[in-house]
Amino acid sequence: KSEYRIAVIPGDGIGKEVMPEGLRALEAAAKKHRVNVKFDHFDFASYDYYAKHGQMMPDDWKEKIGMHDAIFFGAVGWPEKIPDHISLWGSLIKFRREFDQYVNLRPVRLMPGVPSPLAGRKPGDIDFWVVRENTEGEYSSVGGRMFPDTDREFVTQQTVMTRTGVDRILKFAFDLAQSRPKRHLTSATKSNGISITMPYWDERVEAMAKAYPEVKWDKYHIDILTAHFVLHPDWFDVVVGSNLFGDILSDLGPACTGTIGIAPSGNINPEGDFPSVFEPVHGSAPDIAGQGIANPIGMIWSGAMMLEHLGEKQAAASIVKAIERTLGERTLRTRDLGGQADTTACGKAVAEMI
Amino acid sequence: KSEYRIAVIPGDGIGKEVMPEGLRALEAAAKKHRVNVKFDHFDFASYDYYAKHGQMMPDDWKEKIGMHDAIFFGAVGWPEKIPDHISLWGSLIKFRREFDQYVNLRPVRLMPGVPSPLAGRKPGDIDFWVVRENTEGEYSSVGGRMFPDTDREFVTQQTVMTRTGVDRILKFAFDLAQSRPKRHLTSATKSNGISITMPYWDERVEAMAKAYPEVKWDKYHIDILTAHFVLHPDWFDVVVGSNLFGDILSDLGPACTGTIGIAPSGNINPEGDFPSVFEPVHGSAPDIAGQGIANPIGMIWSGAMMLEHLGEKQAAASIVKAIERTLGERTLRTRDLGGQADTTACGKAVAEMI
């Protein structure tokens, strides 16, 4: 494509600090590989915007960013000032749902220079993808409260799984498994306890598996699956889960590889009918915001995922390689990884390696 | 009490193999501390019973075991022969719900002789309780399927949280935290994503905390909380969660301490209106059943929890001490822990230590 237009939304907290480093790496990779990217900056989807306008985003947010090729997103949320279910449902969750980004994709990979909390694991031992359903399931807006402020008070919230929603995420996950050397897919379930929706999920997995005879697949209940992430992270290749289970596994996975501070993610609309959102797994971390110490690798790696999604595989690979080399040097890593660099120094190091 | 009557239900698979060792330890501790326990054996809540009678339990199961002082339970389920949501909802989940065992209590403790998958952790570093709501929440029976076998097909399942249900589990958890030296409670939430029930949970935690000014409390979203279990297991003292979150955390916690093979659990009705059920965390493990290699420690430790619940603290402590000493010796541990003993040898070792 002659030119990619990227919507840039730093958001809150350390989102604003890691974003410049994400852009720096993107620019370096774009220059090197002659990819033409243009950035448009937006200040909404942030607490500051909310404080001024009483809502997280302008009414015409879809017109503003809906025609971009992708959205590069920092982090949103500031629980002390605004409840998460307002800030997030007013921004990130809206993107996912209204841009039909039904795939949430996150790598779990043990990188050089990042100490794993698991005993005896080294780079290469852990390398898999978590594929998470990103639009329905447990994150539903159906439910409510009855008998408020009495002893009979209760709340309900429905988990909703549609055939459309379940089948398309499974298809994406099986396709991904099919494309990898191990061709192995693991499904996260809890059909022994969540007795209506989860048996349905299992049923659809079984049906979908028939179309992929070359993919070896298995399933685990989410409770024991989290245990296996810790005890046997080498078992996995592609792990697919519902919105909630995928959410849990894609924080736990990166924790098993040392930190969620460096993990990237894509909120993807595979058909390209809408822009996809790329963001670090970490949140806005108000507790360390403003100190210049945030680790920018999650943001930078998200930029690589974005380039990959746009079809610029070489540019993407050059960023990932630069990340690996940067993490390998103690002076260039940030302090959360036992290194010495601040946010900017780490980001500049990556850009120079590119 | 002059005599305790215990209902003994071995269940399926390795449940039948570890149960004799659980009873052996109980008998030894009872003898030593002059506690009078009588065991009544039942064959229901098993696949064998189901194969004969077409249901998991007799119609009058409540009369049969409802007057016992406690229920000592092995493990149930045999997925190849009977779907989990039939076997479990026809037995274990019925106990929990119809005997109003609203507390599921599980220790997470790093024991001597059990290699932790986490680097650099040693016995004493990890020692906390997971308190799980055990009757409502995500394990609900409300929901269904619409438009079956069409493209519009969808399923729903409601999460249900009642004020009664939430408040009583929180009270139990705060009481437990209050009784421990650290007086620290952590609540598992996901109010940023599960936007109706989980904010309600948070609201009730905040309200309950007011009655416990001495308890320091915090909350984490379940995704990052699973990460903290791996990265900072020393942070926790009492962790309270909904039915699903508690389920996940009480498998993940034991995995972080090396194995779910030794973890015990209690399904408790604190008021004593109904008998409580004590069972190992592990399942029936059909894949290793019949080989005599199952680790009996989870069953034996569950027996200690049962004695503790009955008020026989000394007898309970003598079992836990014997477990620690047995695990400390390689020749007495089972092979899953790098030891040499089979199920019976390990169980006999514990009984002798008592």
Ligand SMILES: CC(C)[C@H](C(=O)O)[C@@H](O)C(=O)O
């Ligand atoms: C077997 C299953 C229904 C059960 C649960 O999820 O409650 C088990 O995992 C447990 O933790 O006791």
Ligand SMILES: CC(C)[C@H](C(=O)O)[C@@H](O)C(=O)O
């Ligand atoms: C912030 C929150 C709503 C979000 C989620 O649960 O989806 C986050 O944890 C994530 O994984 O992107």
